[in-house]
Amino acid sequence: MNINTSNNELPGKPPVAETEMDEFESNKMTLKGATKNTLKFLKLGAIGLIAVFLVVAGIYALNLINQSRNVQQVATPIPTLVASASPSPTPVIQYPVEYQNIETKINGYTQDINAPTEERVRLNPPAMNLSVSF
Amino acid sequence: MKRYLVVIILLFGIVTVSDVSAQIKKRPARSPLPDAYQEYIYNLNLFYNDRKQFETDKSKYIAYKTVQSKEDALSSTVTMLESGRLAMLRYMDIVETDLQKQDEFNSRVKNAVLNDITIHKTFLNDSAATVEGITSLEQGVTVSNALNLRYNYLKATTNHALMYRDVVTAKKRNDVAREIATDFKNIVAGYPQDNRNRETVDKWADEMIAELADNERLLNELIETMYPAVIPDKRPAYERPQPAVVSNLTKVNTRLRQYSTRFTEINQIAQEAYRDL
Numbered sequence: 001m002n003i004n005t006s007n008n009e010l011p012g013k014p015p016v017a018e019t020e021m022d023e024f025e026s027n028k029m030t031l032k033g034a035t036k037n038t039l040k041f042l043k044l045g046a047i048g049l050i051a052v053f054l055v056v057a058g059i060y061a062l063n064l065i066n067q068s069r070n071v072q073q074v075a076t077p078i079p080t081l082v083a084s085a086s087p088s089p090t091p092v093i094q095y096p097v098e099y100q101n102i103e104t105k106i107n108g109y110t111q112d113i114n115a116p117t118e119e120r121v122r123l124n125p126p127a128m129n130l131s132v133s134f
Numbered sequence: 135m136k137r138y139l140v141v142i143i144l145l146f147g148i149v150t151v152s153d154v155s156a157q158i159k160k161r162p163a164r165s166p167l168p169d170a171y172q173e174y175i176y177n178l179n180l181f182y183n184d185r186k187q188f189e190t191d192k193s194k195y196i197a198y199k200t201v202q203s204k205e206d207a208l209s210s211t212v213t214m215l216e217s218g219r220l221a222m223l224r225y226m227d228i229v230e231t232d233l234q235k236q237d238e239f240n241s242r243v244k245n246a247v248l249n250d251i252t253i254h255k256t257f258l259n260d261s262a263a264t265v266e267g268i269t270s271l272e273q274g275v276t277v278s279n280a281l282n283l284r285y286n287y288l289k290a291t292t293n294h295a296l297m298y299r300d301v302v303t304a305k306k307r308n309d310v311a312r313e314i315a316t317d318f319k320n321i322v323a324g325y326p327q328d329n330r331n332r333e334t335v336d337k338w339a340d341e342m343i344a345e346l347a348d349n350e351r352l353l354n355e356l357i358e359t360m361y362p363a364v365i366p367d368k369r370p371a372y373e374r375p376q377p378a379v380v381s382n383l384t385k386v387n388t389r390l391r392q393y394s395t396r397f398t399e400i401n402q403i404a405q406e407a408y409r410d411l
Contacts, residue, residue, distance in 0.1 A: 092191050098321050105314050125289045126178050130218045132158045132211055132278035134271050
């Protein structure tokens with residue numbers, strides 16, 4: 001540091017160098033205090049940020065869980081109330097049990113004929129090229 | 135203040151972690167082993183990736199002809215052939231399992247196809263050492279030719295296995311259709327002769343039963359010609375069934391699909407016959 005020690009100083013006044021030193025010391029102290037405060041502030045800020053991060057992460061995790069719960073709930077069929085049909089004007093004919101058995105068989109047959117063919121399709125030979133030439 | 139903040143964060147963390155772990159515990163456990171089909175698909179995808187790598191290394195070798203590129207080409211040849219061998223083996227597993235589940239419509243043909251599958255599986259198992267022992271590109275070409283030929287045999291066997299499966303399915307449906315037609319005939323058998331709908335149902339049932347018998351004849355003809363002679367290693371096992379005979383199955387399946395509508399129609403006539411009583 002360049003300290004001015006020339007003879008141009010007025011009598012009764014402390015030397016310029018002494019004043020600047022005091023000023024420097026006081027500034028140093030102030031700076032120290034300020035640094036301490038800044039560090040304190042930064043520490044608190046970091047803790048605050050971590051807390052916010054944890055809160056957000058927790059909310060996100062809970063939200064994900066709730067979403068999966070909702071999906072499961074949607075997947076389960078919800079029983080619905082079916083409005084009772086008004087009585088038919090034509091009398092209902094009760095057919096013998098043989099007719100009911102035939103209808104059951106016809107329904108089963110139709111379902112089987114229209115059943116998906118995925119199981120059969122996945123057995124088809126894969127396309128493979130094993131030939132090697134150089 | 136700082137202490138309170140730390141305590142709050144810790145408590146929140148504990149609550150969140152315990153809730154998440156509780157949810158994880160609630161989830162149903164995954165099956166430890168993938169099923170045979172998943173294993174086959176996994177191996178097939180590995181093969182496709184290895185095939186791509188082989189093509190890349192082959193191109194580099196052809197372009198630069200360096201020692202390193204030759205080593206890379208050899209290495210990727212061995213890897214590709216090994217994953218191809220495994221994919222074929224897993225494919226044979228699923229075809230074999232499916233065929234074993236099928237009814238004994240024609241046990242001679244079923245056993246012949248199963249026997250062919252065993253032959254392929256033995257060849258593929260034995261090839262493990264051959265593939266592993268490849269030390270030159272020329273050897274790689276020879277082994278790949280053998281595996282490629284086996285793949286073509288294996289495809290032909292699968293065609294037979296699937297044909298057998300389709301015939302069994304058609305036969306089952308044909309049997310159910312015959313049962314329904316016979317039921318209709320039996321229902322109206324006791325109705326008076328002058329019931330106008332009785333005759334329609336009866337006539338329809340007779341025609342239906344005759345057609346169902348024809349279906350069975352067509353299916354039998356198809357399955358019998360699949361393996362013309364059961365002489366091990368002599369029969370033309372690697373040829374596809376003749377197209378003329380394959381058309382039998384198409385014909386039967388078309389008829390079987392139409393029956394669904396015809397059953398509904400005749401059911402209405404049978405109900406009218408009942409109402410006329």
